[in-house]
Amino acid sequence: MNTPATPTEPDGAPRIAVLDILRGIAILGILFMNINDMGGSYWASSEEIRHFGWTAADQIFWWLREIFVSGTARCLLEMLFGVGMVILTDRAAAALGGQAVWRGYYRRNIVLSLFGLVHIFILLWPGDILHTYGVAALIAFLFRRLAAPALLGIGLLMALSQLFGLGMALEEAQRARIEVPRLQAERAAGQALTPIEARRVTRYTAAIAERARQKHNERRRIAREDRDRAAATGNFASWANNAWRTMMVLWGRSDGIAAGSFLEPLFVWEAVATMLIGAGLFKWGVIQGQRSRRFYLWLTVLAYAVGLPARAIDAYWTTRFDGYPHLIYATGELTRLATTLGHLGLINVIVMSVSGAALLRPFAAAGRTALSLYVLQTLICLWVLYPPFALGLYGKSGWAVLMLTALVINILLLALANLWLRHFDIAPVEWAWRSLVERRRLRWRKRLKSGDNRLADGIAAA
Numbered sequence: 226m227n228t229p230a231t232p233t234e235p236d237g238a239p240r241i242a243v244l245d246i247l248r249g250i251a252i253l254g255i256l257f258m259n260i261n262d263m264g265g266s267y268w269a270s271s272e273e274i275r276h277f278g279w280t281a282a283d284q285i286f287w288w289l290r291e292i293f294v295s296g297t298a299r300c301l302l303e304m305l306f307g308v309g310m311v312i313l314t315d316r317a318a319a320a321l322g323g324q325a326v327w328r329g330y331y332r333r334n335i336v337l338s339l340f341g342l343v344h345i346f347i348l349l350w351p352g353d354i355l356h357t358y359g360v361a362a363l364i365a366f367l368f369r370r371l372a373a374p375a376l377l378g379i380g381l382l383m384a385l386s387q388l389f390g391l392g393m394a395l396e397e398a399q400r401a402r403i404e405v406p407r408l409q410a411e412r413a414a415g416q417a418l419t420p421i422e423a424r425r426v427t428r429y430t431a432a433i434a435e436r437a438r439q440k441h442n443e444r445r446r447i448a449r450e451d452r453d454r455a456a457a458t459g460n461f462a463s464w465a466n467n468a469w470r471t472m473m474v475l476w477g478r479s480d481g482i483a484a485g486s487f488l489e490p491l492f493v494w495e496a497v498a499t500m501l502i503g504a505g506l507f508k509w510g511v512i513q514g515q516r517s518r519r520f521y522l523w524l525t526v527l528a529y530a531v532g533l534p535a536r537a538i539d540a541y542w543t544t545r546f547d548g549y550p551h552l553i554y555a556t557g558e559l560t561r562l563a564t565t566l567g568h569l570g571l572i573n574v575i576v577m578s579v580s581g582a583a584l585l586r587p588f589a590a591a592g593r594t595a596l597s598l599y600v601l602q603t604l605i606c607l608w609v610l611y612p613p614f615a616l617g618l619y620g621k622s623g624w625a626v627l628m629l630t631a632l633v634i635n636i637l638l639l640a641l642a643n644l645w646l647r648h649f650d651i652a653p654v655e656w657a658w659r660s661l662v663e664r665r666r667l668r669w670r671k672r673l674k675s676g677d678n679r680l681a682d683g684i685a686a687a
Contacts, residue, residue: 241312242589243514243576248305249591249642250572253635254298255354256602257290260631262352263606264622266450267471272443274543278623284544286628291540292533293564296557299354300565303496304503306358307365307376308512311504314369330366333662334359340596340658349468350603351475354496355596357489361496368501373508380501383494384558392555398432399550405429436548442483449482456617464612495558502562514573521577524570532563590642597652598638605634 261270261277269276274287310330317326341356368376408422418426450471453463474480477487506512511524535556542551575581591598610630611619622630645652649669651659660667 240593241513243573244305244308244512245589245592246576246585247301247512247569247572247592248595249588249593249639250568250585251298251301251305252595252598253588253591253639254294255302255599256631256635257294257628258296258298259350259352259602260606260627260634261624263350263603264611264618264627264630265620266447266454267351268443268446268450272440273447274624275546276447277627278625280623280625283624286625288537288540290624290628291543292536295536296561297565297568300499300561301568302354303358303361303499304506304512304565304569306362306496307500307503307505308507310362310365310369310500311507314366327366329662331363334362336658336661337362340654344600344603345472346469348600348603349465349607351468351472355599357492358496361493361500364493364497365500365504369504373505376501376505376508380498380505383498384502384562387558388555392552395550395552395555399552401425401429401432402550439483445482446480451620454611454613454619456613456619459613459619461612461614464614468607499562512569514576516573518574518577521570521573525567525574528563528565528567528570532560532565532567535560536564587639587643590646591639594642594645594652594655596658597654598642600654601638601641602634 265277277283313333314326314330317329336359338356338359341353341359344350344353344355368379371379405426408418408426412418412426450467452458453467470480474485475488477485477489479485503512510516514521535553539551539553539557539560542549542553572585576585609615611617613619642652648671650671651667651669656667656669
């Protein structure tokens, strides 16, 4: 199968239509994961999902989001970053060679990281991924020359480290929940415990107390966030301060309630692992649609068979709200990857038919304007819909309304992307980013109307 490419970018970069479709779906899909943090408590998203509302409709939409969407849009974007690394460095090596390859690639991603910091501290979105991906891409670059099996192997080992590390911790926690009450009963009955048993009881008791303290602090964080961001009690200053404070917690600084989390290294680790997997899949011709329809059908079936049932079980135990350390929680990264591969396979199956290509063609425009759409999602949600200094809708929507709101926004953004590319070759944020990287002012407007026809032909040929 041919991989369609169209030289439609102002800097001469080739476009692969299937990759643009995947990127467009991913960038729109990510709003379903972000909107609850924008329109409701950032901390409640992971600590107390019922805080948003838990009606029957809310539960249906939460389940759909958790099983089919959670983490997969981010995963697909990370894979596509790995693909971009291979495409860009190969093209640079062929044209320039030598040190120009790494200089150009590093400059590109350092500028992207700076855009991410603007997204955080100026546009006030602490959940930004651009700065993380920019840093992760610099690390993934070191592995770019490896063959596909090596890239996939290293990426999978990194990704599945959670399965072993977290799995061991959860297994130990399960054992302690069974053994410690028995040991406490024996001690209460006058039976002496061994030093090892006594230490086990002490550690378990301390862990339970620490978890209770963390839950208490999270409730305080949620309450303060609601106060700072709600229309009745917040303003621009409190809205901005909350965003900056949240980012500092993620970077390891205490917010006055509890110690910081310092999660950034984990985010970078995840992104590097998935970028390497994406690079390996590209070198194997998988992600860009070079395999047979039968291959993608089997990929879809097998990947969903692994990912979806496990994610449903995970969601089920999450909704028990009992705090029990189920081992299924350790499989989160494995099932995220599997479900994303299922999405990838399904999209390629659809694109291989004429009607399917026509159906997904609009998403290619979203893929070509992904960076601008990502920023627009922030502007619409954090500067128009939810802040107390604008419409003030923060905290007024349950899961169902939040997901439907994301759907409506995405439909509008999809239409905007296609309308924009009728008249322009590049979207505004992409233009600013690439102009800085290229150190020259790229052109905006189309020169040839045939560019749209070439893109459509390329998608149909996929």
